[in-house]
Amino acid sequence: MDYMFELKMEVRDYECDIQGIVNNSVYQNYLEHARHKFLHSINLDFAQLHNEGLDAVVTRVEIDYKYSLRPRDLFGVRIRLRKRGNLRFVFEQQIVRLEDEKLIVKAEVTGVLTKNGRPIAPAVFDEALLAAGLDVMTEK
Numbered sequence: 001m002d003y004m005f006e007l008k009m010e011v012r013d014y015e016c017d018i019q020g021i022v023n024n025s026v027y028q029n030y031l032e033h034a035r036h037k038f039l040h041s042i043n044l045d046f047a048q049l050h051n052e053g054l055d056a057v058v059t060r061v062e063i064d065y066k067y068s069l070r071p072r073d074l075f076g077v078r079i080r081l082r083k084r085g086n087l088r089f090v091f092e093q094q095i096v097r098l099e100d101e102k103l104i105v106k107a108e109v110t111g112v113l114t115k116n117g118r119p120i121a122p123a124v125f126d127e128a129l130l131a132a133g134l135d136v137m138t139e140k
Helices: 024-041 044-052 123-131
Strands: 005-010 055-066 074-082 088-097 102-115 119-120 138-140
Touching: 024 044, 024 074, 024 102, 044 055, 055 119, 088 138
Parallel strands: 074 138
Antiparallel strands: 005 074, 055 102, 074 088, 088 102, 102 119
């Protein structure tokens, strides 16, 4: 699968539980941080959007945990964005251990863009992606 963006990170000791593996809730932090970095890379900023009256809201998260990361593991969070219908956008994400390309987590995060609490078409995403030269697939 071709991804639009990859953020490389390293597991920090305090992210691990008593079993010596990354706690399951920490993976959501990794996924969210990568989404924010991706949006910054296409010149979108959540704080700026909020100040303009637009909020991106996560409506659904599906995560398949395949394997565990351990302290000091280097990993990449990969992202591909697609649109679902006229309102929803879906971040397809993978967390992969870089040493051996082992799939750690596979996730699908669905969201909508809102204005005054009501969903709107994510035209600001479309414009930013187009300006960055990225093509987004739309599913009906």
